[in-house]
Amino acid sequence: MISPFSLEGKTVLVTGSSSGIGRGIAVECSKMGARIILNGRSMQRLEETMTLLSGSGHSIIEADLSNQSEIEKLVQSIPQIDGCVFCAGIPQVCPVKHIKRGELEDIFSVNTLAPIMMTSALAKRKKITKGASLVFIESISGVYVGTRGDVSYNASKAALNGFVKGAALEFASQGIRVNAVNPGLVPTNILHLTNSMFSEEHHADIMLNSYPLKRLGKPEDIAYGVIYLLSDASGWVTGTNLVIDGGYVLN
Template structure:
């Protein structure tokens, strides 16, 4: 038996990377999934690979109409909705606050913050019709701490963390659990933008020195955490934030207090 047998899920930003891994793992664990993205060619390939267990729709998370379409598709095709994973997001970094244009700031806020709001707003009535369910909002370590050159991204991820807690308080008695996941450095296309070039060995060493486990995370690892929070195994978890960052936010690594290994 799968951990999501009989469950129906909506997953956003799922044509590639972390979102794609959510879709593949959820289907492998027994769920039927309606997933969306704006990268249609990639999304349709994922859906074709998964057959009748997954439906791909073009989905701009800034559009309330397209959100309504996603929920309608889940209910009309599969009869209900159990799970929402708000995964879609974009990353812009390297621009200082005074250099950030209002257009760039608002575009990121609309996708990363308004998108999850619209997702919850649209999915919650369907979850209430189903007498409960789970929402998993993908935030970031930037939802806990600032990082230079990411003013809009950090604002959006703090907002997701706060919205998660507020909605969890509002809908707990309706049987809806709402939690947030906060990944650190994960190896996806979003964290490897074109034009930045390959990291040098020195760059990699500097990054790894910030992470206790001394490596980047893999999207499959985040998907496993999302699976837990979407499943009945996390039945007493709501309004909580779950870090998956290799220990990056645990504190500062002292280079003079490291263990040695044979």
């Protein structure tokens, strides 16, 4: 009997799979039998991810999803997909009084507009199979909690969450499910951008005082939740948020 959590025979596109959570998702999905289409902006790092994948039939498409023409080229070049995980994202540490329009547009371009426009392009070109699953990596920030100095990031994820709810309703008649995963703090390369403000000691303090399970997240923690939402095991789940945060939002 095939496990309902198996991804055998499914083709899954993972954006932002050159490192961090996206890489972890790609690796774990391949272990469950999926054929993975890797996407990111660095061919070198995507090739590194490729070496970690299990199975065969995987491919790489280098593309910057903040560029609409590159979104169109990516969508044209792929076969029909059974799943898509929108993981590409950037942080931005900036207090309210220092927000600049250009920087705000930059973070919304990657975190919000790119996955929305890509979903639209996939739908227009009929690249999403009936019964497919779309999974958006959001955050607890902006959806469940707010964080000081992180307001632009919070807003970009909150806006994406609104899109997920509406898209779930629109795609339901086609049997296409749309859900979000909301991680807590997962130390990855992306956090190096904020290390000038937050030291390892700061992260350790957060871990002990803010996370009931007394540890920060790992990419595979998020990947396992994504596998559930991509698989047939979640066949009656759409428009929901799966919080994976070690209990942070309980505090």
